[in-house]
Amino acid sequence: MKLEAKIPSGPLADKWTDYKAHTALVSPANKRKHTILIVGTGLAGGGAAAALGELGYKVKAFCYQDSARRAHSIAAQGGINAAKNYQNDGDTVFRLFYDTIKGGDFRAREANTYRLAEISNEIIDQCVAQGVPFGREYSGYLANRTFGGAQVSRTFYARGETGQQLLLGAYNSLNAQVNAGNVDVFERTEMLDLIVIDGVARGIVVRDMVSGEVSSHFGDAVLLCTGGYSNVFFLSTSAKGCNGSALWRAYKRGAAFANPSFTQIHPTAIPQSGDFQSKLTLMSESLRNDGRVWVPKKAGDDRPPNDIPEDERDYYLERIYPSFGNMVPRDVASRNAKNVCDEGRGIGPTKRGVYLDFAVAIERLGVDVIKDRYGNLFEMYEMINDEDPYETPMMIYPAPHYTMGGLWVDYDLMSNMPGLFVLGEANFSDHGANRLGASALMQGLADGFFVIPNTLGQYIAKGKHPDVDPNCDEVRKVEQDAKDFNQKLLDIKGSKTVDYFHRAMGMIMLDKCGMARSKEGLNEAIEKIGKLKEEFWADVKVPGTGESLNQELEKAGRVADYFDLAILMCLDAREREESCGGHFREEHKTEEGEARRDDENFCHVAVWEWMGEDQAPQAHKEELEFEYVELTQRSYK
Amino acid sequence: MKLTLEIWRQKDANDKGHFETYELDNVRSHMSFLEMLDVLNQELIEKGEEPVAFDHDCREAICGTCGFVINGVAHGHMKRNTVCQLHMRTFNDGDHLVLEPWRAKAFPLVRDLIVDRSAFERIQRAGGYISARTGSAPDANSILIPKEQAEAALDFAECIGCGACVASCPNGAAMLFVGARIAHLGFLPQGQPERVERAKAMVAAMEQEGFGACTNYTSCEATCPKGVSIVGIAKMNKDYFNAKLFSGGNLGGKE
Numbered sequence: 001m002k003l004e005a006k007i008p009s010g011p012l013a014d015k016w017t018d019y020k021a022h023t024a025l026v027s028p029a030n031k032r033k034h035t036i037l038i039v040g041t042g043l044a045g046g047g048a049a050a051a052l053g054e055l056g057y058k059v060k061a062f063c064y065q066d067s068a069r070r071a072h073s074i075a076a077q078g079g080i081n082a083a084k085n086y087q088n089d090g091d092t093v094f095r096l097f098y099d100t101i102k103g104g105d106f107r108a109r110e111a112n113t114y115r116l117a118e119i120s121n122e123i124i125d126q127c128v129a130q131g132v133p134f135g136r137e138y139s140g141y142l143a144n145r146t147f148g149g150a151q152v153s154r155t156f157y158a159r160g161e162t163g164q165q166l167l168l169g170a171y172n173s174l175n176a177q178v179n180a181g182n183v184d185v186f187e188r189t190e191m192l193d194l195i196v197i198d199g200v201a202r203g204i205v206v207r208d209m210v211s212g213e214v215s216s217h218f219g220d221a222v223l224l225c226t227g228g229y230s231n232v233f234f235l236s237t238s239a240k241g242c243n244g245s246a247l248w249r250a251y252k253r254g255a256a257f258a259n260p261s262f263t264q265i266h267p268t269a270i271p272q273s274g275d276f277q278s279k280l281t282l283m284s285e286s287l288r289n290d291g292r293v294w295v296p297k298k299a300g301d302d303r304p305p306n307d308i309p310e311d312e313r314d315y316y317l318e319r320i321y322p323s324f325g326n327m328v329p330r331d332v333a334s335r336n337a338k339n340v341c342d343e344g345r346g347i348g349p350t351k352r353g354v355y356l357d358f359a360v361a362i363e364r365l366g367v368d369v370i371k372d373r374y375g376n377l378f379e380m381y382e383m384i385n386d387e388d389p390y391e392t393p394m395m396i397y398p399a400p401h402y403t404m405g406g407l408w409v410d411y412d413l414m415s416n417m418p419g420l421f422v423l424g425e426a427n428f429s430d431h432g433a434n435r436l437g438a439s440a441l442m443q444g445l446a447d448g449f450f451v452i453p454n455t456l457g458q459y460i461a462k463g464k465h466p467d468v469d470p471n472c473d474e475v476r477k478v479e480q481d482a483k484d485f486n487q488k489l490l491d492i493k494g495s496k497t498v499d500y501f502h503r504a505m506g507m508i509m510l511d512k513c514g515m516a517r518s519k520e521g522l523n524e525a526i527e528k529i530g531k532l533k534e535e536f537w538a539d540v541k542v543p544g545t546g547e548s549l550n551q552e553l554e555k556a557g558r559v560a561d562y563f564d565l566a567i568l569m570c571l572d573a574r575e576r577e578e579s580c581g582g583h584f585r586e587e588h589k590t591e592e593g594e595a596r597r598d599d600e601n602f603c604h605v606a607v608w609e610w611m612g613e614d615q616a617p618q619a620h621k622e623e624l625e626f627e628y629v630e631l632t633q634r635s636y637k
Numbered sequence: 638m639k640l641t642l643e644i645w646r647q648k649d650a651n652d653k654g655h656f657e658t659y660e661l662d663n664v665r666s667h668m669s670f671l672e673m674l675d676v677l678n679q680e681l682i683e684k685g686e687e688p689v690a691f692d693h694d695c696r697e698a699i700c701g702t703c704g705f706v707i708n709g710v711a712h713g714h715m716k717r718n719t720v721c722q723l724h725m726r727t728f729n730d731g732d733h734l735v736l737e738p739w740r741a742k743a744f745p746l747v748r749d750l751i752v753d754r755s756a757f758e759r760i761q762r763a764g765g766y767i768s769a770r771t772g773s774a775p776d777a778n779s780i781l782i783p784k785e786q787a788e789a790a791l792d793f794a795e796c797i798g799c800g801a802c803v804a805s806c807p808n809g810a811a812m813l814f815v816g817a818r819i820a821h822l823g824f825l826p827q828g829q830p831e832r833v834e835r836a837k838a839m840v841a842a843m844e845q846e847g848f849g850a851c852t853n854y855t856s857c858e859a860t861c862p863k864g865v866s867i868v869g870i871a872k873m874n875k876d877y878f879n880a881k882l883f884s885g886g887n888l889g890g891k892e
Binding site for chain 2: 050051054065066067069070072074075084086122124125126127128129130131133134135136137138139140141142158159161163164165168171172173175176178179185187210239240241273274276277278279281282379380383384386449450453495497499500541543544548549551552
C-alpha cells in the first residue's frame, strides 16, 4: 500500500497559499459536468455540499436523518476556536497550531494542523456572514471564552449551542444551493457500500430507509463526511444513529484506516444513572472556565457536597496542574477523574463521578452572569438529574465522545483510494492522539468550506472520469452484496436483540479499550468480542423485512460492523506500545502517572489495511516528521 | 412503576392505523421517556412482535428529530421539553398514556409515531437563508451587532425544527417555525438585503405545503421545546406585509 501524504514543500506558513496558487483548476463551465457524492451533512458534509454547489459542481448529498439540519454537529455545545487575537492576549496562527499539535500529543501532521489554524479565521468571518448569532460584548464586538489546553481566549460561542448555530449556518447555505439547483439532498438514505471500479471510487450503494429500496448513485468523487464511531462503546455522547458503517465498508473496499484506537473520552458528561441508559449527555467543557472540579479528600465520604468543608475537599486538577488548573486538556482531566474514582473517592450513587462546582464563580460574578453564559446547560442538567446546579455542585464523569482516528487521508483529504475523500471527524488527520475542545467544529467547517473546494479540483482536472455503466458487473456485485448482507441479518431469526449485543460489546470496550489499556486487557477484549460476534451472527433477532422502514435492521447492520471495528481498535491499541494523549497504556507511564510517549518507536500514524474476512489486517506506517515544533513531554503543570 | 400505554400503530401511509394497548412493568423513575419505549421495544422484539417505530437521534433535545403527542400534548406535559428529555419521574405509578404521532395535513404519516416533515425542508429551501458565498465575507468584527440584538436573533435561531408547533395548532399552521427563521435573520444586519424576498418566498412555500393559517391560539408557543416566542409570527407578518406593499406585489386581494 502506497501512503503518500503529498505535503507541499516550502515553509510551513506558506504551504497552503503556495498550494492554492499552483493547484490545477476546473473551468466554471466544466464543473457542472462533474457529479460529487457527499455522505453526511454535518459541518464537514453540509459545508462541502454548499461550497461545491457554489462552485458549480453537481452535488448529491446523503444523510440518514430526516433533515440535513439534524446531523450530530448540532449537539456541539461550547464553541469554535480561531486565532483572531481579538482579545489581544498573544494569540497567533502559530500558537493555535502549536496548542493543537501539543494537545494531540505530537501525533498529528504538522502541515494539516497548521492549515487548520490558518483557516480558522476565515471560518469565523464566513459564519458571521451566514447569520450565526455568536455571543457578543455590549459594544457589539464578538466575545470569546477560554477552552482546555490553551492559555488564550480564542473560543467563539453561541450560548451552549454553538454547534447548532454553526450547523444551521451551513444548512442554510446548503439550502441556498438546493434552491439554485446545484445540490440534491437525499434524506433518510443510508450508505451501504462503496462502488470501486478499476481501483477508483465511483459511487455508493444506498438504502432508502422508508421504502427499503436499494439503489446506486455514481459520481466522479465520493466524499465521506460521516463523523466518528464512538458508539462502538454503546454509551457515548454521540446521537443514537451515529455510526461507523460508511467508513468500515469503505475500509473493506480498500481504504486505509488510521489510528483507529485514538478515541476521546470527554471529562464532563453526566454520569450514568442506571442499566437502561441509552446514551450519555455531555456538559460542555466551557463549564470548566468557571466550574471547579473536586472530590472529597477522604475515600467513602458520603456527606452531601455542601456539607463537606473546604479543607476536606481535593481540587485535584488545581493541585496537580497549577498552571492550567481546571483547564487541562480533556485526556488529562478524564484520566484524573478515573484515578480519583479508582481510589474510592468518587461521588454519587454509582461512585463513578466527581463534582463540578460553581459556588465560587457565582459568588464572584453573580447568578445572572453564570446564567447568561451557561443557562441552557444548567437547565439541561436539572432536567436530567433533578438537581439545581446553581445550588448543588454538578456531578460529572468521563464519557466516550470523539474519535481522532478515521480513514487515512493525504494533504488533499483524499484517502489512499483515488476519488475517495474523507472530511471532518471521519478522517484522522488533525488532532493526533487527543483533540482540544472547540476544535471539532473548526475542523469540520475548515474541511468542508475551505479545504475541499481547493483540493478537489486537482483530482477532477487531472483524471478522465468516464461514465459508469450502471449495469456493469462491478456495480451489480456491490448492490447484491449489500442486499445479501441485510438479508443475512434478517434470516438469522435468533433469540437476542441487537441492543443486547451492542451493550455487551460496549462494556468490554469501555473497560479494556477506554481510558486505560493494557496488553493483557486488550487480548482479553479481542477474544471476548470475537466470541460475541460469533454469537451475534448465530443468534441475533432482527424483526420485520428489508422492504420497509425497519429501525432494528438499520441498527443490526451498524452493530455488525462495530464488532470488526472494535477488534481493529484493540489491535491498534495493543500495537502502540506507548502512552500518548487519550491512548493510555498502563505499561507506559511516568512515575507521576502521566502518559509516557515513545517518540523513537511510535512517532508515526498507524495505518491498517483490510486483508479479507478472517484475515489479520496488515499494519503500515506513516512516519511523522516535525520540522517546526520540538517534541517535548507534554506538561500542563 | 407500572404504566399502560396506548400507542398508535400504523404500518405505512396506506394502512388505516389503530391504537394498541401495552402494559409495562418495571419503569424506573430515572429513565427518559424514550428509554422507557426502548424497554417496551425490547420486550416486543423478544415476544416476536414488531417494535414501535419512533424518530429520535441526539437524545439531548437539540437535533429536533423526536416528537409525538402524549395525552394530547406535543412532547408531553413538561414545559420546554422534548420527549427525549422527558423523564419518567414526572409520571405516576399506574398512569395511562396515549401516544400519537404529529397529526397535520402537511406531515404525512410514515410509520407508527414517525411522520414526514419534508414540507419544512421545502420552506427553508425557498429562502430561509442569507446568500453569503464562501470566501466573500469581511472580517467578522467589521459587522457590529448590539448584544441585545444578537441575543434576540439567537432566541429565534434556537428553533430545532421538531414540528411540535404544527402538531399543537388547531389549524396545523407552521407560522411559529417560519417566523422563527425570519425573525432570526431579520434581527441581524447581515439578513437585511434579502429580508423582503425571504418573507415572500417562505410564506408562499408554506402556503403551498398546505399548512393552515394562524388564528392566535398560541398553543405553538406553549408547547415549543425551545420557548420560541410568537413575536416571530408578528415579525413574519410585518416583513410579509412590507414585501407585498413595497416591492410591487399586492396583498392578494386582486390580481
